[in-house]
Amino acid sequence: MKPSKFYMYISVTLFGLLGAVAGAVAGGFIAAARCEGGLECLGAAILGVGLGAILVESVAMSMAAHKANRKRGNLPKTFITTILLTLPIPFRLLLAPTVVLTVPLFLLQVWACVKVQLATEKRKSAPRK
Numbered sequence: 531m532k533p534s535k536f537y538m539y540i541s542v543t544l545f546g547l548l549g550a551v552a553g554a555v556a557g558g559f560i561a562a563a564r565c566e567g568g569l570e571c572l573g574a575a576i577l578g579v580g581l582g583a584i585l586v587e588s589v590a591m592s593m594a595a596h597k598a599n600r601k602r603g604n605l606p607k608t609f610i611t612t613i614l615l616t617l618p619i620p621f622r623l624l625l626a627p628t629v630v631l632t633v634p635l636f637l638l639q640v641w642a643c644v645k646v647q648l649a650t651e652k653r654k655s656a657p658r659k
Contacts, residue, residue, distance in 0.1 A: 538598040538644045542591050546640060549590025550583045557582020580620035588613040591639070595647040604650035611646045615639040 561578025565571035592609040619635055622628045 535644065535648070538595060538647070539640060541594045541598045542640050542643050545594035546587050546591040546636065546643075550587040552590075553582035553584070553586025554579045555582070556586065576624075580623075584613065584616045584620065588616050591643050595643045599647050599651060602651040603647035607650055608643055608646045612639060612643045615642055 557578035557580070558575055560582070561574045562571070565574050588609060591612050592605060595608055596603055596605045615635070616639060619632055622632045622635065
């Protein structure tokens with residue numbers, strides 16, 4: 531039985547949001563641990579939060595789509611597509627007027643992640659007679 535697309539979209543969205551938050555927190559803690567405090571750590575903290583959110587969100591979305599598709603799609607292609615679409619998100623968050631463009635960019639990322647996973651799935655061939 532083939533999994534429903536609705537289930538895939540919901541799981542990818544949920545794990546993407548959870549991954550972004552968890553990655554941002556982890557990246558912030560790692561950046562804070564490497565610095566001694568003060569304003570000179572602000573750049574490292576922003577970089578740590580951004581990179582953590584990008585990496586963990588992309589991994590979480592790719593793994594969720596792959597697992598929801600019952601491991602039939604191509605995980606590396608899904609991850610590469612997802613991470614390439616994630617790269618502009620932290621830069622949009624840094625610029626105040628373009629923050630609203632983050633939501634459509636995230637939804638595009640969810641859509642592309644599911645589409646790549648479904649397009650690369652291995653189909654069972656019909657038995658020969």
